[in-house]
Amino acid sequence: MTRPDILSDRRRFEDLVGGLLRSGGEGSYGKLHLVCIQNMMEPGQGGASAETLLVKAVSITEQILRRRLAAADACLRLAEGQYLLLFPSQSAAEGHVRAMALSQEIREHLMGESRLALEVVAQTVPLSALEAVDGEDLVARMDAAARLAAQPHGLHLSVEFQGVWDGRHQRLIGNRARIRRDFGGQVMYEAATLFAGNEDPLATDVNEALIQAAAGYGQDRGVLFLPLVINGAVLEAPGALERAVNRVAARNAGHVVFELSGAIAQLARHQVRDVVRLCREQGGKVGVRMMPDRETARALHEAGVEFLCLNALQARQAGFTDQAIEALLAVVAHDTADFGFHLCLWNADTAREVKYGRKVGFHFFSGSVISPSLPLAAPPRLLQEWQIYV
Numbered sequence: 001m002t003r004p005d006i007l008s009d010r011r012r013f014e015d016l017v018g019g020l021l022r023s024g025g026e027g028s029y030g031k032l033h034l035v036c037i038q039n040m041m042e043p044g045q046g047g048a049s050a051e052t053l054l055v056k057a058v059s060i061t062e063q064i065l066r067r068r069l070a071a072a073d074a075c076l077r078l079a080e081g082q083y084l085l086l087f088p089s090q091s092a093a094e095g096h097v098r099a100m101a102l103s104q105e106i107r108e109h110l111m112g113e114s115r116l117a118l119e120v121v122a123q124t125v126p127l128s129a130l131e132a133v134d135g136e137d138l139v140a141r142m143d144a145a146a147r148l149a150a151q152p153h154g155l156h157l158s159v160e161f162q163g164v165w166d167g168r169h170q171r172l173i174g175n176r177a178r179i180r181r182d183f184g185g186q187v188m189y190e191a192a193t194l195f196a197g198n199e200d201p202l203a204t205d206v207n208e209a210l211i212q213a214a215a216g217y218g219q220d221r222g223v224l225f226l227p228l229v230i231n232g233a234v235l236e237a238p239g240a241l242e243r244a245v246n247r248v249a250a251r252n253a254g255h256v257v258f259e260l261s262g263a264i265a266q267l268a269r270h271q272v273r274d275v276v277r278l279c280r281e282q283g284g285k286v287g288v289r290m291m292p293d294r295e296t297a298r299a300l301h302e303a304g305v306e307f308l309c310l311n312a313l314q315a316r317q318a319g320f321t322d323q324a325i326e327a328l329l330a331v332v333a334h335d336t337a338d339f340g341f342h343l344c345l346w347n348a349d350t351a352r353e354v355k356y357g358r359k360v361g362f363h364f365f366s367g368s369v370i371s372p373s374l375p376l377a378a379p380p381r382l383l384q385e386w387q388i389y390v
Helices: 010-022 047-068 092-110 138-149 203-215 232-236 240-252 269-281 294-303 312-317 322-335 351-360
Strands: 025-028 032-039 074-079 082-086 118-125 157-166 171-183 186-189 223-230 256-262 285-289 307-311 342-346
Touching: 010 074, 010 082, 032 047, 032 092, 047 092, 082 092, 092 118, 092 203, 092 232, 092 240, 118 203, 157 203, 171 203, 203 223, 203 232, 203 240, 223 232, 223 240, 232 240, 240 256, 240 269, 256 269, 256 307, 269 285, 269 294, 307 312, 307 322, 312 322, 312 342, 322 342, 322 351, 342 351
Parallel strands: 171 223, 223 256, 256 285, 285 307, 307 342
Antiparallel strands: 032 082, 032 118, 074 082, 157 171, 171 186
């Protein structure tokens, strides 16, 4: 079978997508993936030199796509540097991993053009966005859906920061990043942004948004607690986790805590050790977001985990009462006391939660009672307990 022409095979692409829609597609994630080159310069910046390099970047990108796409795949160029990919024979998660791997290969080939601020991003375009609309052809609808997905941190993902309070030293000592998703008029944070649970392939997009936010985090903002979602899609994307950790550590080494979340509790112990080692070798400290039993806590301690994090928001969304959350804090503190973890309580809503957490042995806190969640990280400062417990 002849390889598809990524520049002109519009009819074949439309027929394939139309067939998927008629057969009911594959849920909200679908099999469409957008890969695009984003120029990070301001309009007009760089002049003719920037335009020449952009043309070269597009040429390199299209060479890679032609070389990597199989005959069964399809690709449509929507605009210069913007490509819609379809992998009909693969699942949504498999296609997402392929799209991420392609974007990373393109990014690595473009890194030599250091005079131009380029970023290569991969996003999933939901098939549900292509439902029939009278008077519009399918490619027009695909183009509109892709343009929506191509917005910064596609799928309406953004990052906010919470101040992190050190209860022992009565200070805000840094910030914790948290992912935000705006969807259908609702605002969701953290685990709630992953509609398909811990194994949602959107985890790769969540991590990318967090990593980009970390790139702009200044050392004068104190310690950065950076949650990374760990799941099958992240671990199976070739080299994705290594590159993510390296990108963050290159700028934030010595003052970043990688907070491992997602499916981390379901991983085999040797996998957890490998991920922890990777983070520590790059100069980061490591925390995990889970409630371990004693043997798991021992294994985490031996692997080099220093921070044990509980998310009060996630507990409340699961239906926990205030009393149940307090019981949970007490159990975790008691069962892990031998191992010397720094215990962290995130998204505390009330002074009561913070006061009780401190009583049973928790050390670091974030949440609305500590400071608001804001797009910009705040600098460290004195914050005494009487200012929280009022």
